[in-house]
Amino acid sequence: ETGVTQTPRHLVMGMTNKKSLKCEQHLGHNAMYWYKQSAKKPLELMFVYSLEERVENNSVPSRFSPECPNSSHLFLHLHTLQPEDSALYLCASSQWTTRTGTESYSNQPQHFGDGTRLSIL
Amino acid sequence: GIQVEQSPPDLILQEGANSTLRCNFSDSVNNLQWFHQNPWGQLINLFYIPSGTKQNGRLSATTVATERYSLLYISSSQTTDSGVYFCAVGLTGGGNKLTFGTGTQLKVEL
Numbered sequence: 001e002t003g004v005t006q007t008p009r010h011l012v013m014g015m016t017n018k019k020s021l022k023c024e025q026h027l028g029h030n031a032m033y034w035y036k037q038s039a040k041k042p043l044e045l046m047f048v049y050s051l052e053e054r055v056e057n058n059s060v061p062s063r064f065s066p067e068c069p070n071s072s073h074l075f076l077h078l079h080t081l082q083p084e085d086s087a088l089y090l091c092a093s094s095q096w097t098t099r100t101g102t103e104s105y106s107n108q109p110q111h112f113g114d115g116t117r118l119s120i121l
Numbered sequence: 122g123i124q125v126e127q128s129p130p131d132l133i134l135q136e137g138a139n140s141t142l143r144c145n146f147s148d149s150v151n152n153l154q155w156f157h158q159n160p161w162g163q164l165i166n167l168f169y170i171p172s173g174t175k176q177n178g179r180l181s182a183t184t185v186a187t188e189r190y191s192l193l194y195i196s197s198s199q200t201t202d203s204g205v206y207f208c209a210v211g212l213t214g215g216g217n218k219l220t221f222g223t224g225t226q227l228k229v230e231l
Contacts, residue, residue, distance in 0.1 A: 002166075033219075037162075041223075042125075042207070043209075043221040045219065048217065048218065088162050090164060094217060096217045108169075108217075109152075109154055110154065110209075111166060112166070114162070114163045115162050115163070115164070
């Protein structure tokens with residue numbers, strides 16, 4: 001039990017479908033992340049939310065739309081996906097602290113959910 | 122961007138053997154984590170180790186931040202240790218982003 005829960009665990013969808021991935025964290029963290037892991041590739045960061053504000057968007061196509069309604073929940077809305085979007089999608093959370101008046105950050109470990117394995121037909 | 126290289130890319134061990142996995146990174150970091158991804162895709166936190174040495178059972182890790190590398194030691198390996206081991210680093214001043222290495226695929230055989 002990692003404290004980060006992702007649903008569904010597996011998803012098969014057609015290219016014209018619309019679906020959403022859900023992530024919930026029970027660790028009291030204030031930052032949440034979406035990562036993509038394609039076959040034979042390292043994990044790639046997609047989006048970062050800190051205090052429910054998107055602070056990072058790594059040039060992800062607009063067919064992926066994140067939503068963070070509060071610090072415990074994160075969604076990834078999917079529409080008109082392509083076959084190359086088939087991958088394992090992992091959610092993570094961490095505590096992100098910035099020191100007032102500086103640009104320094106207090107980095108804390110990220111905790112990952114079990115992932116959603118997505119297949120696009 | 123920061124480069125994270127892991128070696129070896131693949132490793133096969135007999136049960137009971139010891140091994141050392143290496144992670145080299147190209148810039149100053151203030152976050153370094155080691156993960157084990159099991160065959161079901163679950164990513165398990167092993168160590169949060171931006172510097173120094175830590176031990177947890179048969180596993181230990183050492184990061185020498187000034188020389189930009191980290192080592193993961195696995196002693197008395199077991200078949201359940203099989204999977205992919207990832208090193209991930211956070212760049213100093215880079216917010217809380219993690220950049221992952223390409224991983225070491227480990228197989229432990231009886």
